[in-house]
Each structure stands twice: as structure tokens, then as C-alpha cells.
Amino acid sequence: MHAERVGGHLAGRGARVTVFDPQDFPVSARLDLVYLANEPVRRVLRCADGTVDLDAVTALWWRRPMPPAPYPELTDPAVAAYTAKECESLVTDLWENLPCRQLPARESVFRRAGRKASQLALAAELGFSIPETAITTDPESFLDFRDRHDGRIVTKPLYIPWIDDVGGHLHVNRLCEPVSTRDVAYADGLRFCPVIVQERIPKRLELRVTIVGDRVFTAEIHSQTANRSSLDWRRYDTRVTPYRVHRLPDEIAERCLALTRRLGLAYGAIDLILTPDGRHVFLEINPNAQWLWIEDLTGLPISAAICDFLLEGP
Template sequence: MSGQVLVLARAGDEAAEHVAGLLTRRGADPVLLDPARRGRTPADRARRCTGTALSARFDAAGALRRRLVLDGRVVDLDALRALWITRLPLPAPPGRAIVQGGSAAVTALYRAQEEAAFCADLWDGLDAPVVPGPPSALARAAGRTVQLREAVRVGFEVPDTLLTNDPDAVLDLYCAHEGDLVTKAPEQLGARVDGAGFWRPTRALSTRDVRSAPDLLQCPLIVQRRLEKALELRVTVVGERAFAVAVHSQRSNHARLDSRFSDPARTPHRPHELPEGTAARCVALTRRLGLSYAALDLVLTPEGRCVFLELNPDGQYRWLERVTGLPISEALCELLLRGAVTAGAAVTAGAAAPAGRGARA
């Protein structure tokens, strides 16, 4: 088996390096590219590296040739076996550099936005299979309104959810559910603002928040009915398989509202057998969003209902694999070598059934 597989991953990404090793052992030729690395940096020049260069050329006859040059190595993008996008860089915060007023800062902002648009256009147009999907599909799939609508269409239950910047709408929902609400950020765009590790956790909506609702909604917000949880489920869909992990978040006061605060060393993370039909719905939702990979967050209620919360098109999985032993990397490797699943194809319960095997948590 041969062929180059291009992997867009941040430098030092553990999952990307692990899968690259698996691909190499299977005879493929993985090429790792940090999407945040642009052109030839001073560090590249110091190491006598040529840096990164991308190009797409249409000749007079209309033939298209696309290539990547990475430290002197030429990669024919028209001959790729597959492309795996683990994380695309976010655009620079709009207007920040302009507020600073420096011409160099304005130029840097313009350059970053042009490069992001150029790269997204190039990856979108590749003929090779793209995992999880091309940038246009990733952008659409990241939208919470789209996710919730498609989740309902494939048969998921969803909580009463409001996406808004309208204080009056928040007050109406607050009254409807007697204040039993949580708030979330529509996107975690702040994670890379100024290089800081800022992010907004899920929080209970307090009476203080309600009194200052206009201040709370300085930017759009998700307000959602709080769910009673028996377990939280993290489901990683790879092609036609759905690997489910039960997170016993309710055993920790820190993780009750947001399982991202859970410590795998203290909070049990175990392989989970999904309820009948849920694995198929996870795969179907991923397909409807034009993806072949996704990380879904579900809640299993004390009554046994499985409720969809959200989907991350480039969600991380390696930490789950380490604590559960689920072969997610092997499945990703197989997907990259055989090509991504066609988006929108029919999904049956039988196709997804093997994914949920494991001890019931």
C-alpha cells in the first residue's frame, strides 16, 4: 500500500503523530503540516529550511496542478491518497490590529486573513478524500443551529435551547423553566485570542445573571434547559463506526455541569454500549453534516433517554483512547487509507452496530 496522506495538525499534536506512525507501518507516506506555519520564518532560515509554500496553477489549456513545498520536499496535492484536517487555525480577531493603529499590525491581519482564505479554498477543492471534511463542511457543521436541526431530523431528542443576544428572550425562557437553565458559548473562538487559553465553561444561569441580562448578552449566548444526568457520553464517529465512552461526571462536583472539568484519573471513563439505534443516529448525523469524523456529546438521563447536546467536527479523542483502549486511531488510519465515507449516504443500524461494543458503564 502506498500514497501520501497529508495531515494538517499543530506541531506536537499527539493524535496526529500517533496516526502518522500507524500509516507508515501500513506502507503509506504521511506528511505532517502545521497549518499555522506560514511561508519562511526567521527560524526556518536559521535552520536553512525553505519553509512552507502552496500553489495552484491553471495552465493555458485549463489543466490544474496543485502542490505543497515543505522544507524542500514537494508534495503533489493532485496525487494525495487523503487529507486529514485535525484543526484549522482560527482567523485573527476582527479589528484588533486596526484598533492598535499600526500599519504593520494592519498588514499582519490582512495577510493572516488572506492566507486562511487561500488555504481553505485549496483544501476545499482537492480531489482526494478529506477527513473529517473540507473546510466549507467543517464551517457549516460547527454551527449550533445547524447541528441541533439535523440532530432532530435523524431522531435525536434535544433540550429546550435558545441561541440569542436578546435579553427578553432569555427572561422568557427563564420563566418557562423556573430558572433551571445553563449557559454556553456558541463557539469557543476566544481560545486563541492574544495567545491566551481563554474559554467559557457551561454555567448555571443565576438570578444575578438574570438581573443583569443586558450585560450578560454583550455577545450571542446559548441558554439551555438543564438536564438531569446519569452519565455523559462522548461518541467519536469514524466513518461508519461510533466509539462511545461514558464519563461519570456526576461523581465530581467540579464536572457536574461541564465534563471538561473531569479528571480521567478520578472520574471513571469507560467504553459504553449505546442504546439501540443511537449509534446509527450518531453516524447519520455526522454524514448529514458532510463529515466522516466527529465527536458528539450526549447525555444519558436517569430515565435512560439519550439527549444530544453538541457536535465537534474536529474534537479530540486521544485522551479517551488512552484511558479506555478503544481503537479509534486504528479506525482513523483505516478511514484515511480507504477514503472518507460519502456524505449523505444511507446509514443503517447494522452498519453502525459494531461501534458500540464494550462493557456497559
């Protein structure tokens, strides 16, 4: 839906829009990269939307592309995996080197920008308040941190918030979770996998700050009005949770822009807590997060801003 909304804005302003999912390559899409002596590189994509001279593209927007899928007639799993990896290598390298504006950034940049440990360090360097945090596989360190905060702590996944079962169906979806006395009994399990442990920050509001280029769009989420969303607003309860446009203090808005610039991002969705005593506490930044629900609930013109950014050219 996000791609359709922005694509509609772009088409309405006269832009040619090509939608290509790498999952279609190589089965129903073709790529040609030709290097000849004394001639410019020629890079051409042939897909369902037609033939595209990639060197004439003025802007590229990554909207959660899927990896290439092998031909179904490749029944040997090892051969199928090999061809898929080769296709992924080509596509990744191709986008990285196209001389055009890219949102949220070149793939290597926005993949790196999503690392939460680095985000926290940079946010603190830029002057944000951050929760006291431990990222650990040591049960003793976890227990010491819990004692430091009298048990008022939460845990979060470091990178992937879900676990798929063998069949690819969603098995576990893990967001921000409180730590109960029962959980402490299983602290030894931390040795298997790192986890983010943070002090539990009191909330007046939660803020979703969406950055597009140099523009800042902030929505306030009244997550404390519903038990379901009080710990993590991503447990959506939009029937009872108000979402409104919010005016960030200039200092915080500039800090958010500084964060995206330092990360090399032209787009980013920053999650902040506004505490009862007026502090803005940084939680994380998602370099390729959804925004359509915020736009629909608040009227913030995020899709139009993305369209503007893409049309500005190199």
C-alpha cells in the first residue's frame, strides 16, 4: 500500500514509475549489464512494467524488497540456493552503484543504520537522553542490571522481532516485554543469544518522528490510555488510542535530523518517549519503517514529502 500511495503521487505529477520486486528476478525479469571498451556502462532492466534504462533513473526507493527467487524447476535445494544467492549478489551490487538519489539510502548504508547498539551510542553522542541499557549474553550481568533498577526493566530483541517456523509461518512475534519474577528463573538462557535490557521509562506520550530529507513529521501516540499499548504502542489499539500531530521542540527536531544525517539516511522513523517530567528519551530509529497508518490517522503528508524528495533528482 505504501508503494501504491507514493506511486500515485508521482504519476499524478508526470513521473514515470517502475515497480520492480527483486523476487521476480530471474524468473520473470531480466537484467543486462554490459561493459564495452570506450563506451559507457549499459544497465537495463526488463520487467512487467517494461524496459528501463537504469542509468537514466533519477531516483530509487527501497520499499522492503524481497530477495530473488530461483526457478521452480531447480529441484536440487543446493543448486536453487546457489542461483538465488548469485542473483541477490548481482541485484545488490547493481543498486549500490546506480548514480541516482536513493531513499532511505544505498542498501549498505541503511542496513548498517539499523544496528541498534550503534544507534544508541550515536544518539547519546548527539545529546539524546537514552534509557540505561545492557546488551548481554551474561546471566549475571542481566541480574545485576535488574537489581540496579529494582526489577523495573524490559527486554527487546536486538535485530529480528519474530521467529518463523520451518514452514515459514509466523510462530513468535516479540516486541518490548516486561521482565517478570518467573522470567528471572530462566536467566541462564541468555547465554544462547544476546538481548537488549533497558530500564523501564515512565511515559506521558510516545512519539513517532518521521524524517524525509530535511523535513520532520511528528505524531504523538497516547499509548498509556490503553493497557494493550501501554508498554509498546506496536500492540496497536487504534480504537481507543489517540494519535495526533505533535510539535517537537526545535532542539529535539534538530537532533533527530542530525541523527539521520550521521547515519547517511534520507528517511528514518525515530521512536521517542516523552516522560511526565518533559524529557525526550530516544529508543531507536527504523531506517525503512511504515508510515501510512500515521498519515491516515493524523493527516501528516509523509507520502507527498517522499514524492517531493524523489522528484528533486540527483
